Amino acid sequence: MAKRFDIARLPGFAPIALLSFVALYLPIFTLVGYSFNAGNSVAVWSGFSLHWYSAAWANETVKAATLRSLSIATLASAIATVIATMAAIGTTRRRAFKGQTLIYVAINQPLMVPEIVTAVALMIFFGMLKQVTGYQGLGYLILAHAAFCIPFAYLPIRARLEGMDLSLETAAADLYASPWQTFRHVTLPLLGPGIAAGAMLAFVISLDDVVITEFVKSGGQDTLPTYMLGQMRRAITPEVNAISTLLLGLTVALLTAFFLLTRKRG
Incomplete structure (x- = not known):
């Protein structure tokens, strides 16, 4: 019998995998290490200190x-997740229809188009709204982030729906459950892990976004990533490393919580 193909047994696989992990994580570990640097330099180690964490905590900006x-990120991910859930149900819980592929393309368009193009389009659209309404608040940023995050929330929710067995929903219908009752008591609980994954991914994408925020925001509406970008243009200090480390910690905490949640449900 033919041997089963195992990519891990190919010559050079282990060194290439190790090199890839080093190239991916060494810069992150370096950033975390230098966030504890006592000096002002981000490249010269001057001793261990928590000074830059204290400085970041005391910085009102x-x-x-x-x-x-x-x-x-919270509001944008909530809006994106609700819309993505409705879109996923509308495109998976029904028979194939004409134009379905076009709808998939339209929903996933922000993933395929360069982000700078989406940012310019949103800037023009919301710029027109600002002139008409005179409103300059954070609502535009929230809507812009939500629009960009919809496909990121849509993909895991749709994947979860496609992997769900229809027999339970069919059984609920056979027991005279209304469509709303079936959705509330059967579909939604089973879809929970997918919705949680979509919401988490949308939250992280919104929290990390720089390009769209730079184009859409008004004066005095800096987010943490755009503030850090502005600081790096002026003078780089380990305070930026400290803030980045805290953001990294938040992301790891979200991923860990989601892993524990889905493992418990499984």
Whole structure:
């Protein structure tokens, strides 16, 4: 019998995999290490210190940008997840129809088009709205982030729906459950892990976004990533490393919580 193909047994696989992990994670570990640097340089080690974490904590601008980023990401991910859930149900829980592929393309368009193009389009659209309404608040940033995050939330939700057995929903219908009752008591609980994954991914994408934020935001609406970008244009200090490390910690905490949640449900 023919031997089963195993890519891990190919010559050179282990060194290439190790090199890939080093190239991916060594810069991150370096950033975390230098966030504890006592000196002002981001390249010369001057001893261990928590000074830059204290400086970031005492920086009112950083606090304001962090709260603004979390608020935008929370609202944008919630909006994107609701829309993505409805879109996923509408494109998977029905028979194939004409134009279905076109709808898939339209939903996933932000993934295929360069982000700078989406940012310019959103800037023009919301610029027109600002002139008409006179409103200059964070609502435009929230809507812009939500529009960009919809496909990121849509993909895991749709994947979850496609992997779900229709027999339970069919049984609920046979027991005279209304479509809403079937969705509430059968579909939604089974879809929960997919919705959680979509919401988490949308939240992280929104929290990390720079390009769309730079084009859409008004004066005084810096998020944490755009604030860090502005600081790097002026003078780079380990305070930026400290803020980046805290963002990394938040991301790892979200991933760990989601892993524990899905493992428990499984």
